[in-house]
Amino acid sequence: MIPFFAGLATIVVAGLAAAVFRRRPTLADRAFRGLIVLGAVAAAWPAVRVLAGGAAVEVRLRAAVPGGDWVFGIDPLAAFFLIAILLVGAASACYGAAYLAPEAGHRPVAVVHLLTALEVASLALLVAARSVIPFLMAWELMAILAYFLVVFESERDEVRRAGLIYLVSTHTGTLALIAMFAFWGQLGGTLTFDALAAAAPAGIGAALIFTLALFGFGFKAGLVPLHFWLPGAHAAAPTHVSALMSGVLIKMGIYGLLRVAQLAGAPPAWWGWLVLCLGLASGVLGVLWALTQHDLKRLLAYHSVENIGIILIGLGIGALGAHFDAPVLAAIGFGGAVLHTLNHALFKSLLFLGAGAVQRATGTRVIDRLGGLARRMPLTWTAFLIGSVAIVGLPPLNGFVSEWLIYQGLLRSAHLAPIRAALFAAAGLALIGALALACFAKVGGAVFLGQARTAPARDGREAGAGLLIPMFVLAAACVAIGGAPVLAVGPALRVGAMIGGVGAAGAAAAVGPALGRISLLALLLATLAGGLWWWRTRVLARRTRGVAETWACGYARPNPRMQYTAASFAAPLAAAYGQVAGVEVVRQPASFHTRPRELVLDHLAIPFWSRVRGWAVRLHPIQHGRLWAYILYLLGTLLLLLLYLALQTGGARP
Amino acid sequence: MTWTALLALAVVVGMAPLIPGIAAKTKARLAGRRGAPVLQLYRDLARLWGKGVVYSRVTTWVFRMGPVVAVATAALAACLLPLDGRRALITFSGDFVAFASLLALGRFALVLAAWDTGSSFEGMGASREVTVASFAEPALFLAFVALVLATDSLSLGGALGGPLVQAWPAATPALAMVTASLFLVLLAEGARVPVDDPATHLELTMIHEVMVLDHSGPDLAMILLGHALKMTLFAALLIGAILPRASLAPLPAIGVLVAGLIVVAVAVGVVESVMARLRLTHVPQFLTAASALAALGVILLLVA
Numbered sequence: 011m012i013p014f015f016a017g018l019a020t021i022v023v024a025g026l027a028a029a030v031f032r033r034r035p036t037l038a039d040r041a042f043r044g045l046i047v048l049g050a051v052a053a054a055w056p057a058v059r060v061l062a063g064g065a066a067v068e069v070r071l072r073a074a075v076p077g078g079d080w081v082f083g084i085d086p087l088a089a090f091f092l093i094a095i096l097l098v099g100a101a102s103a104c105y106g107a108a109y110l111a112p113e114a115g116h117r118p119v120a121v122v123h124l125l126t127a128l129e130v131a132s133l134a135l136l137v138a139a140r141s142v143i144p145f146l147m148a149w150e151l152m153a154i155l156a157y158f159l160v161v162f163e164s165e166r167d168e169v170r171r172a173g174l175i176y177l178v179s180t181h182t183g184t185l186a187l188i189a190m191f192a193f194w195g196q197l198g199g200t201l202t203f204d205a206l207a208a209a210a211p212a213g214i215g216a217a218l219i220f221t222l223a224l225f226g227f228g229f230k231a232g233l234v235p236l237h238f239w240l241p242g243a244h245a246a247a248p249t250h251v252s253a254l255m256s257g258v259l260i261k262m263g264i265y266g267l268l269r270v271a272q273l274a275g276a277p278p279a280w281w282g283w284l285v286l287c288l289g290l291a292s293g294v295l296g297v298l299w300a301l302t303q304h305d306l307k308r309l310l311a312y313h314s315v316e317n318i319g320i321i322l323i324g325l326g327i328g329a330l331g332a333h334f335d336a337p338v339l340a341a342i343g344f345g346g347a348v349l350h351t352l353n354h355a356l357f358k359s360l361l362f363l364g365a366g367a368v369q370r371a372t373g374t375r376v377i378d379r380l381g382g383l384a385r386r387m388p389l390t391w392t393a394f395l396i397g398s399v400a401i402v403g404l405p406p407l408n409g410f411v412s413e414w415l416i417y418q419g420l421l422r423s424a425h426l427a428p429i430r431a432a433l434f435a436a437a438g439l440a441l442i443g444a445l446a447l448a449c450f451a452k453v454g455g456a457v458f459l460g461q462a463r464t465a466p467a468r469d470g471r472e473a474g475a476g477l478l479i480p481m482f483v484l485a486a487a488c489v490a491i492g493g494a495p496v497l498a499v500g501p502a503l504r505v506g507a508m509i510g511g512v513g514a515a516g517a518a519a520a521v522g523p524a525l526g527r528i529s530l531l532a533l534l535l536a537t538l539a540g541g542l543w544w545w546r547t548r549v550l551a552r553r554t555r556g557v558a559e560t561w562a563c564g565y566a567r568p569n570p571r572m573q574y575t576a577a578s579f580a581a582p583l584a585a586a587y588g589q590v591a592g593v594e595v596v597r598q599p600a601s602f603h604t605r606p607r608e609l610v611l612d613h614l615a616i617p618f619w620s621r622v623r624g625w626a627v628r629l630h631p632i633q634h635g636r637l638w639a640y641i642l643y644l645l646g647t648l649l650l651l652l653l654y655l656a657l658q659t660g661g662a663r664p
Numbered sequence: 665m666t667w668t669a670l671l672a673l674a675v676v677v678g679m680a681p682l683i684p685g686i687a688a689k690t691k692a693r694l695a696g697r698r699g700a701p702v703l704q705l706y707r708d709l710a711r712l713w714g715k716g717v718v719y720s721r722v723t724t725w726v727f728r729m730g731p732v733v734a735v736a737t738a739a740l741a742a743c744l745l746p747l748d749g750r751r752a753l754i755t756f757s758g759d760f761v762a763f764a765s766l767l768a769l770g771r772f773a774l775v776l777a778a779w780d781t782g783s784s785f786e787g788m789g790a791s792r793e794v795t796v797a798s799f800a801e802p803a804l805f806l807a808f809v810a811l812v813l814a815t816d817s818l819s820l821g822g823a824l825g826g827p828l829v830q831a832w833p834a835a836t837p838a839l840a841m842v843t844a845s846l847f848l849v850l851l852a853e854g855a856r857v858p859v860d861d862p863a864t865h866l867e868l869t870m871i872h873e874v875m876v877l878d879h880s881g882p883d884l885a886m887i888l889l890g891h892a893l894k895m896t897l898f899a900a901l902l903i904g905a906i907l908p909r910a911s912l913a914p915l916p917a918i919g920v921l922v923a924g925l926i927v928v929a930v931a932v933g934v935v936e937s938v939m940a941r942l943r944l945t946h947v948p949q950f951l952t953a954a955s956a957l958a959a960l961g962v963i964l965l966l967v968a
Contacts, residue, residue, distance in 0.1 A: 382782075384724050404769040405762060417761045421812050430966055433809045437955065440764070440805035441798060447772055448794035455779025455787070461722055524756035531740065531754060531762060538736040539729075542886070546732060549882055554716030560783045561720070561878050563867055574779075574787020582795040586948045 017053025025127025078200025108476025183229030231263025249366025286326030293319025345506025690933025730777025749909030755821030
């Protein structure tokens with residue numbers, strides 16, 4: 011554990027260095043990036059060793075507060091999440107250093123770097139925590155730091171609104187978690203995870219724990235219908251913070267669910283079905299909302315809802331497998347969920363970083379004002395394309411591997427009579443995949459291909475190395491997992507088996523032989539496409555090569571405004587599925603727009619909060635600022651507590 | 665031996681351009697015309713491969729890459745099917761997903777190539793293509809699920825190459841529904857009537873054809889070949905489901921496959937002759953019917 015804590019300390023020092031040396035930008039920049047990368051490597055080292063088959067490590071601190079020892083440890087589950095956190099965290103922080111540099115004059119960017127570093131450290135602490143008090147402290151730290159990062163551009167109204175909605179949502183979720191741990195903790199004795207696991211209840215107690223966990227952690231993960239805070243917060247934050255939030259912060263909800271499933275034993279069957287159905291709903295609705303959304307960052311945020319859905323499908327299958335004593339299914343389901351979590355962390359943060367580069371280059375993130383950037387930003391486009399192919403789940407990249415693993419779980423439910431109905435989820439996952447393809451064809455095509463639709467898009471410049479290197483590091487990870495799935499699937503299955511409390515051997519034997527074939531497929535695809543490209547180039551070298559205008563049915567002077575727009579591209583899909591998803595279509599003689607309706611936020615959450623606020627206002631009279639009254643309140647409370655103690659002990663001296 | 669699988673692959677790739685030709689010939693004959701020769705597409709391919717190219721000023725490497733990826737993915741997807749009746753060249757647990765994803769990658773490449781031209785016609789075609797695919801994909805996966813249920817095998821090679829023969833007598837209605845669904849998916853993925861019309865000449869009504877409007881010369885040849893191959897693969901999948909050939913020797917099995925492909929092509933031609941193409945807004949309903957058929961098949965298999 012020493013390299014881990016040393017690494018976290020280094021990351022914090024990196025943030026402090028950025029703040030302390032803010033008057034000397036070059037030094038601050040170098041120190042920040044260098045120390046962040048160094049700290050991330052050091053902290054990831056024990057995680058890699060655990061995943062490679064090493065023993066789990068643990069450190070126990072005597073705490074001075076109630077609630078038992080403070081335990082920190084790295085087991086395979088924590089290690090898997092740690093690697094995602096540190097890789098994405100380091101890439102986002104380094105990107106942020108370059109991304110915010112132009113704003114250094116008029117905004118406190120050094121504070122952002124400090125907060126980002128602290129955020130990465132608190133995320134890492136969160137997954138390493140093995141007892142409740144440090145877990146909740148890290149959880150709260152993570153949530154609050156993220157709030158300050160989200161409201162960085164606080165002069166804009168929508169940023170403040172998104173920040174407030176985020177803050178209320180995250181605390182609503184935290185309340186559920188505190189209730190869950192309080193209930194669970196009083197069954198055990200101390201609040202360490204080991205004690206919780208030993209005291210895991212059955213029956214109604216288990217039902218209560220799993221319900222509260224699904225609500226509390228589900229809020230953070232952003233599953234439908236608890237997703238409403240997510241698009242606004244992701245769009246409001248500076249881009250590298252969006253990458254960090256979408257890539258790893260919301261995954262802490264998934265981590266929490268998996269940890270609870272591991273500690274509390276096999277979940278009830280209804281919970282598995284509920285998670286599976288919520289996953290399907292999040293997946294389909296998330297991608298439909300993304301299709302009808304034409305703000306680049308909000309669109310990517312809705313895709314996070316979609317991918318959380320895919321992860322939950324795997325989680326649901328794993329839970330059902332664990333409940334019905336099917337070790338292979340449990341390991342594959344949970345393993346697919348953690349692998350897709352890692353993969354989504356990689357390609358979603360890559361896509362956000364790409365979107366940030368576009369925003370820097372053009373000053374807009376409205377998709378229909380862009381176009382033709384592939385020519386002026388070829389490297390950004392290449393990285394963005396890699397991320398797109400990965401997120402759609404196409405071979406030969408990593409998204410395919412994890413979706414394939416989740417499909418494995420779904421198809422294998424055919425062998426288990428009570429859950430065979432889960433087979434239908436395969437069709438849902440197929441629909442999600444096809445719609446995601448449509449959506450990323452829309453984004454890539456409208457933003458990067460064709461002709462520039464506005465002047466800023468025409469003048470866009472390629473991003474600098476400070477933005478490109480983090481993007482290509484993430485892209486390389488996507489390619490590596492896609493080309494050599496054996497690197498990631500084995501550890502993911504071990505994690506899955508650990509969560510399900512089963513052996514990993516069965517699952518490894520079931521899917522292991524396929525991994526080599528997937529690599530072969532990737533290799534053949536690259537060879538075949540490369541060979542054809544080479545042949546075609548050779549053939550064309552000897553042929554005439556004309557240059558002309560794009561064919562427009564005889565019209566000789568096509569212009570950029572005649573191009574298809576993202577809104578019209580998505581129109582048939584909005585027409586076909588819009589009613590399901592609640593999409594608002596604005597049709598005027600010369601314009602056409604679609605946007606998702608915020609059904610839950612506008613019709614449920616905000617009315618509910620206004621009601622609560624109404625009640626709270628009635629309590630105003632007791633808050634009048636007179637000191638004597640407050641002293642009276644204190645005395646009254648003290649008396650009540652003493653009375654309670656006296657009654658509790660029956661008058662005897664404790 | 666794998667040489668029969670290789671031979672079968674060569675036969676299927678070789679006769680892929682014949683399939684649209686036979687469909688077109690059937691259609692012409694039923695309409696009382698003589699029609700183009702069945703080998704017309706081979707001639708077109710040879711002619712196009714010998715030509716030069718014209719590129720729009722707007723296009724980038726994405727436009728040139730589209731056809732290459734489309735052909736490469738279709739050829740690789742062919743390696744996943746047990747074309748000689750018993751084994752596929754590449755087979756692994758869950759290769760259903762790889763089959764569908766490879767074809768999806770080809771589609772993604774062509775759609776991006778269409779965007780690259782900056783043409784509103786091609787954007788429109790691409791938009792329709794992905795819409796149709798979003799309805800066809802669930803039907804295809806439900807058919808896969810039915811095959812998994814009927815054969816207890818998690819790979820295309822395993823499901824189509826062996827135990828399907830024994831499954832048919834017990835589950836005839838279910839498998840019949842699944843094959844019907846696969847035929848509808850074939851019509852959609854092959855861009856045939858009633859989803860799309862390969863014979864139309866009005867850009868506004870096209871789907872697949874308008875998406876590749878700007879391609880020329882060898883690029884267009886690759887697109888035509890890739891598309892014919894994709895359609896042939898769906899036909900081969902259909903035949904694999906209807907006529908499991910694991911009990912036949914490899915060479916007769918390949919013969920049966922060839923005959924089956926020709927029959928499917930004729931069937932496509934007959935459908936094109938007796939049906940008009942649907943309005944675009946009705947295509948979703950048509951393909952939802954395909955999903956519903958496959959889902960019914962799955963339910964029957966689950967109940968059995």
